[in-house]
Amino acid sequence: MSAKKEDPRAIRSKRLLKESVKSLLVESQNLQELTVQKVAAKAELNRATFYLHYLDMQDLLKHVVYDIFNDMSQKLSPLLQQESVDLDEQLLSFLDYFYQNRKYLFVLFEERAFQKKLHNFIVEFVQARRDLRKITTEEAVSKDIIASSILGILMWWIRDGKHYSSEYIAEQISVWMSKRHKE
Numbered sequence: 001m002s003a004k005k006e007d008p009r010a011i012r013s014k015r016l017l018k019e020s021v022k023s024l025l026v027e028s029q030n031l032q033e034l035t036v037q038k039v040a041a042k043a044e045l046n047r048a049t050f051y052l053h054y055l056d057m058q059d060l061l062k063h064v065v066y067d068i069f070n071d072m073s074q075k076l077s078p079l080l081q082q083e084s085v086d087l088d089e090q091l092l093s094f095l096d097y098f099y100q101n102r103k104y105l106f107v108l109f110e111e112r113a114f115q116k117k118l119h120n121f122i123v124e125f126v127q128a129r130r131d132l133r134k135i136t137t138e139e140a141v142s143k144d145i146i147a148s149s150i151l152g153i154l155m156w157w158i159r160d161g162k163h164y165s166s167e168y169i170a171e172q173i174s175v176w177m178s179k180r181h182k183e
Contacts, residue, residue, distance in 0.1 A: 014053050016043040018064050025104040031061075031111065065114060068105075069121055072097055076125060088174050090129070095166035098154055106158050115151065122147035 020042035024034055034057055040050045054060040075097055076090065098105060108114045126143045150173070157169055 010053065013043075013045055013049050014063075016045060017050060017053065017060060018067065019043070021060060021064050022104040025107040029107055031107055034061075065108070065117065068101070068108075069117065072121065088170060091173060092166060092170040094125075095154075095170050098158060099166040102158050102162060109155050109158055115155070118154075119144075119147050119151050122150050 017039055020039045021034065024038055024042055025031065028034075036047055036050050036057060039057070039060065040047050050060075054063070072094070075093055123143045123146075126146050130143075153169065153173065157164060161169070
């Protein structure tokens with residue numbers, strides 16, 4: 001049985017509402033200031049259209065966060081399919097995503113649930129990379145330590161180091177990691 005195709009108007013409305021959330025996050029820098037009325041007005045839709053697609057603001061935010069992680073997965077998963085792609089290229093691709101979306105990710109980084117989800121995403125990515133390269137746990141630093149380190153760097157970068165490019169941050173992480181392997 002085939003799935004029912006979603007109405008293009010519904011797709012457009014959802015996209016506009018999600019874009020409005022991101023835009024309002026950039027403007028206000030405060031997640032608590034988001035309201036259904038503000039989001040709907042920014043999207044130039046009415047509240048009834050909002051409630052046609054989402055239960056409440058939390059539901060919409062959950063979908064926005066889901067899209068963020070889906071985008072990151074789509075961007076990074078091809079890099080895990082090729083053993084020849086090196087860590088620097090994977091890291092740069094990952095950091096580019098954050099740099100391009102830093103203005104609204106800045107606000108989401110304040111949420112503990114978002115931080116935890118991102119930590120778990122990084123842990124899964126590190127494990128997938130290890131599986132691809134057939135690295136055993138005994139040979140490697142804990143995935144949680146690596147994920148926490150990268151998360152800490154991302155949080156600092158998005159909050160205080162925005163003037164640094166993703167290339168610079170990737171280079172600094174690579175230098176740190178190469179020194180760690182020499183010790």
